[in-house]
Amino acid sequence: MTAVATIARPRWAYVPGEGGGVDREAMACGLALLSPSYADRVPADDAAVGYGIALNDEGFFWEAHEVLEAVWRAAPPAGLDRLVLRGCIQIANANLKRRMSRPAAAARLMAEAAADFAELGRRGPAPTDSFAGRIDLTRIAAGFGRPGPILIEPALT
DSSP states (O other): GOOOOOOOSSSSSOOOTTTSSSOOHHHHHTTTTTOOSSSSOTTTTOOHHHHHHHHHHTTTTHHHHHHHHHHHHHSSSSSHHHHHHHOOOOOOHHHHHHHOOOOHHHHHHHHHHHHHHHHEEEEEEEOOOOBBGGGOHHHHGGGGGGSOOOGGGGGBB
């Protein structure tokens, strides 16, 4: 996912109810990475997933949610990747709620992400060449109890 480093980031992080709107130009660049559909899995090195995760880990939580949700919609409906993506979307949303000083909403979203990851543990293992197969759920879960944003990239193998 190193090519993601060269893709433009938003000039500001959008937070609903605060200041300006979404940096639509940067979001269009990120969404252009999206594959219209995925045959049987989301590849481990998918550019749109990498961009969405980078956005989360750099503090662009609303934007991360939007990109990861677009990938989720294109992912195979019954696949493990879709389950992991939903958990990552909930993490980005929980991070946003923390930033908005809404701890109860953040806690609920983290619990939903944890449930998605627990389900993956019951269904796994995922293919190693898929996004779901390279995520380290234990490392992500360790971030749930800590203050500050929950990062996803350090939890990828």
